Amino acid sequence: xxxxxNTPGTTPATAQGTDDPYGVRKDLDDPFTLVIVWIAVLxxxxxxxxxxxxxxxxxxxxxxxxxxxxxxxxxxxxxFMHLKQGDKVVILTALSxxxxxxxxxxxxxxxxxxxxxxxxx
Amino acid sequence: xxxxxxxxxxKHHFEDLGQQHACERLGIWMFLATEVLFFGGIFGxxxxxxxxxxxxxxxxxxxLNRTIxxxxxxxxxxxxxxxxxxxxxxxxxxxxxxxxxLLITAALGTAFMVMKGFEYSADLHxxxxxxxMFQGEYEAALRAVFPTDGPALTKEQAxxxxxxxxxxxxxxxxxxxxxxxxxxxxxxxxxDPGRVQLFLCFYYIMTGIHxxxxxxxxxxxxxxxWEAWRGTIPPExxxxxxxxxxxxxLVDAIWLFLMxxxxxxxxxxxx
Numbered sequence: 189x190x191x192x193x194n195t196p197g198t199t200p201a202t203a204q205g206t207d208d209p210y211g212v213r214k215d216l217d218d219p220f221t222l223v224i225v226w227i228a229v230l231x232x233x234x235x236x237x238x239x240x241x242x243x244x245x246x247x248x249x250x251x252x253x254x255x256x257x258x259x260x261x262x263x264x265x266x267x268f269m270h271l272k273q274g275d276k277v278v279i280l281t282a283l284s285x286x287x288x289x290x291x292x293x294x295x296x297x298x299x300x301x302x303x304x305x306x307x308x309x
Numbered sequence: 310x311x312x313x314x315x316x317x318x319x320k321h322h323f324e325d326l327g328q329q330h331a332c333e334r335l336g337i338w339m340f341l342a343t344e345v346l347f348f349g350g351i352f353g354x355x356x357x358x359x360x361x362x363x364x365x366x367x368x369x370x371x372x373l374n375r376t377i378x379x380x381x382x383x384x385x386x387x388x389x390x391x392x393x394x395x396x397x398x399x400x401x402x403x404x405x406x407x408x409x410x411l412l413i414t415a416a417l418g419t420a421f422m423v424m425k426g427f428e429y430s431a432d433l434h435x436x437x438x439x440x441x442m443f444q445g446e447y448e449a450a451l452r453a454v455f456p457t458d459g460p461a462l463t464k465e466q467a468x469x470x471x472x473x474x475x476x477x478x479x480x481x482x483x484x485x486x487x488x489x490x491x492x493x494x495x496x497x498x499x500x501d502p503g504r505v506q507l508f509l510c511f512y513y514i515m516t517g518i519h520x521x522x523x524x525x526x527x528x529x530x531x532x533x534x535w536e537a538w539r540g541t542i543p544p545e546x547x548x549x550x551x552x553x554x555x556x557x558x559l560v561d562a563i564w565l566f567l568m569x570x571x572x573x574x575x576x577x578x579x580x
Contacts (some may be wrong), residue, residue, distance in 0.1 A: 209315060210326050210545035217397045226390040229565075233382045236569055237375065237576070244577035245367040250359075253569035261562040268393045269558045270551070275331055278338050285342035289349040293356070300357045 215273040225267040232260050316507065318546040330548040334380070337552045341559050348563055351518070355511050355570060357435035358504075365504035368488070371575030372437060372481040377428045378572040381421050382564065388417035389561045392530075392554045398536075407537050407550070414557070415530040418523050425520055435479050439506035439513075447502050450482035464490045512571050519567060522560045529553045 207213075236256045243249055265271050271279055316326060359366050395410035406573040436442040453474075454467045462470060467490060471483040485500060492499040533553055536542050542549060 208544070212326075212400045212510075212544050212547055216400055217393060219394065219397065222390055222393055222397075229389075230383060230386050233379075233386060233568070236573065237379050239381075240569065240573035240576035242577060245363075245575060250569075250574070253573055254566070257566045257569055259444075260565045264389060264558050264562050264565070266387050269555055275334070277331075278334055279334065281338040281342055285345040288342070289345055291348065292349050293353055295326065296353055297356065301360065304319070 215270070217267075222267065225263050229260050229263050232256050232263075316543075316545050326545050331553075333548045334554055334555075337555045340545075341555060344559055348518075351515055352510075352566070352570070355515070358507055358511070359557065359570075359574070362501070362504040362507070364498075365500050366508045367575040367578060368485070368500055368571070369481075369505040369508035369512075369575065371578040372435075372484075373572050373575075374428050374431060375572050375576060377424050378568055381424050382568055384417045384421045384424070385561045385564050388414045389558050390422075391417065392557050395533075396547055396550050396554055399542055399550045400544055402544040404537060404540070408534055408543065409463060411530050411534045411537065411550075415527050415534070418527045418530070418532045418557075422520060422523055422527075425516065435481065437479070437481060437509065439509040443502070443509070444507050446479050446482045447485060450478045450486045452484055453478065515567055515571060519560065519563060522563075526553070526560055529556065 236253055239256075240249060240253060253306075265282065269282075271282060274282075318329075319326055319328060323332065391410045391413045395407055395414065398404075398406035419539055423556055432438060433442075436446040453462075453470065455461045464487065467487060467551075471478060471487070485502060485505065488498070488500050494501075530553060533542070536549065
């Protein structure tokens with residue numbers, strides 16, 4: 189995950205030296221990378237709009253749209269939300285939110301999506 | 310202990326700034342986890358009804374304004390970029406760049422809400438609102454085709470009538486009436502107006518709650534601008550900007566799912 193040794197209290201061995209007494213610049217974003225990510229997320233949004241329009245509502249449309257959405261959200265989380273340089277506990281918190289949401293979905297979809305089988309409607 | 314212990318930013322209960330920043334990040338991430346679950350509940354409810362009534366949801370979605378939604382997507386994604394650049398500026402101690410990036414982010418968020426306002430206003434004008442408005446408009450279109458004091462129009466006549474009177478009936482109401490013409494309630498191609506309204510409930514609730522988050526986000530960003538202006542965001546306090554940015558990016562990420570679920574569900578239906 190591109191982690192750097194997190195040793196608070198030590199000046200990072202970068203060229204910043206005394207310019208950065210608190211060591212806050214050790215994970216400084218590269219603006220070029222941010223712009224590339226921005227273009228990618230924006231491009232995927234336009235691809236999503238274009239593809240949805242081109243193929244119309246089919247049974248593949250929703251999975252395709254959500255897949256694009258997950259890639260976009262992944263890019264936002266990894267680069268913009270700094271999971272790229274996150275502590276393990278932060279990454280764990282982020283992933284656990286998805287895990288709990290998974291439980292939420294599995295439990296109530298297993299109810300609502302099977303009612304017609306039991307009731308026979 | 311490092312030079313960080315001398316910073317006025319360091320709260321007394323933390324060992325050093327590294328620990329303080331890590332705690333702040335963890336705190337906001339735990340809040341974001343509750344937000345994911347909060348929206349997860351709404352997304353879950355949407356999933357159930359989308360799977361139950363896919364055709365009504367697609368039809369209802371096809372009448373939403375995709376142009377505004379696409380422009381708004383561009384605004385939000387761009388605002389995420391400027392927000393991240395604001396953190397970079399904060400770390401570098403570049404106060405003017407920090408304030409500039411924060412103001413651009415707030416402006417993009419405001420532009421999003423202004424566009425949303427235009428969109429809601431157009432929806433209201435088209436009476437595309439669940440409840441009395443929707444029902445009244447649908448029934449008016451029905452009565453035009455099946456008048457109480459005369460013979461009913463044939464389907465072809467009804468199509469001609471709606472084409473000739475575009476200002477008298479909303480496009481969505483005409484489409485729904487034509488789609489359901491002569492069909493029984495059990496017909497698989499019958500589109501239940503109640504289910505169409507159910508989609509609209511999701512549309513207003515999901516975009517409304519998301520919009521509320523945007524407004525709160527704009528407020529937090531403007532507070533950051535004020536703090537930066539006062540000079541209380543030195544480089545070692547960059548995490549204050551980062552905490553707000555994490556919230557802002559989450560609201561952006563949620564929009565990346567609202568866009569396909571609400572606006573793109575029925576895209577390409579009329580072509």
